[in-house]
């Protein structure tokens with residue numbers, strides 16, 4: 001299994017991958033590349049993490065991330081296009097190769113996890129990723145598709161399928177409260193956080209379902225910054241909304257006869273306030289989870305540009321304000337060292353140095369552990385090499401090192 005610059009060669013009808021671009025560049029980019037099989041592993045740090053505040057190099061970062069068998073959640077977020085998906089995929093692979101059954105989930109409506117793994121993950125269910133030592137599954141949650149399905153269910157069945165659908169999304173109790181509202185209109189102008197509500201409800205399913213209990217590492221590839229903040233603030237939003245919904249309860253009760261035709265008498269009789277309370281508790285549980293320093297960590301991904309770092313600084317402040325644990329910053333796409341820069345690269349390098357200085361001087365970001373990942377000259381993809389291709393006799397040493 002390898003996360004490498006993606007270059008395919010057909011050799012004897014088998015797929016192999018060159019690793020030359022990575023080996024030419026910084027070995028610290030092992031965050032994106034993979035550790036070689038144990039017997040080939042170099043002795044240097046494979047996941048170099050440097051505290052910006054204390055400039056000494058440390059290898060403690062990744063060791064700390066893999067330590068322990070209790071479940072841990074890593075949310076990767078940052079500005080659009082900085083490499084969140086690439087980093088989430090490679091981190092997930094590293095966890096799986098370190099012995100953790102791992103799940104990587106994309107909550108970004110503009111998914112690219114499928115592209116990153118070169119596998120179709122759009123079905124809304126767990127897809128096994130072959131290759132790592134321990135099980136690795138990937139999942140894309142497609143909120144927009146879910147919303148569309150929801151809309152068509154309403155149109156087709158006049159609302160009769162709504163409850164089942166919402167139940168499947170973990171939001172069943174909501175529909176009973178809003179059953180007499182015009183759901184079509186609600187979907188045309190979705191309340192802020194509806195997409196994130198679907199993602200959160202999936203998270204709650206992870207927590208509750210036996211099927212997911214095996215996973216000890218869950219990596220989230222989140223949507224760009226704005227969405228992420230809404231995701232984190234949604235439990236509060238829903239908490240506040242519950243008051244409003246409770247007011248609707250009275251209205252719903254008076255419209256019981258109308259609802260009866262949709263949901264049946266028994267449903268209407270159920271204690272709406274109790275259900276809302278349950279929903280609130282669930283949301284609070286999610287909120288607690290995201291703020292639990294023992295189990296959760298938000299990793300900010302950025303690139304060395306003034307704009308990206310300024311946004312990362314604001315994101316870091318917001319996360320801290322929300323009491324979300326944030327300890328690490330990945331600075332992706334750093335120009336690799338070169339003995340002779342062209343004019344463009346030399347200018348670019350200076351620009352990147354200025355941006356990196358911003359991190360050192362930023363009151364929020366400077367306290368984070370910094371991982372630097374170089375810009376590589378090919379697209380980052382996760383793929384695997386069939387074991388049969390890894391026979392030493394048939395392969396040169398470099399290919400073998402990053403295969404399994």
Ligand SMILES: Nc1ncnc2c1ncn2[C@@H]1O[C@H](COP(=O)(O)OP(=O)(O)OP(=O)(O)O)[C@@H](O)[C@H]1O
Nearest residue numbers: 080081082083084085086112333374375376379380
């Ligand atoms: N270090 C790198 N060197 C070269 N290309 C990179 C690097 N990191 C990411 N890329 C490329 O940049 C593009 C965007 O990466 P990716 O999809 O991981 O970013 P993202 O932050 O998840 O994007 P979005 O916000 O759109 O979801 C991809 O084509 C990816 O291959």
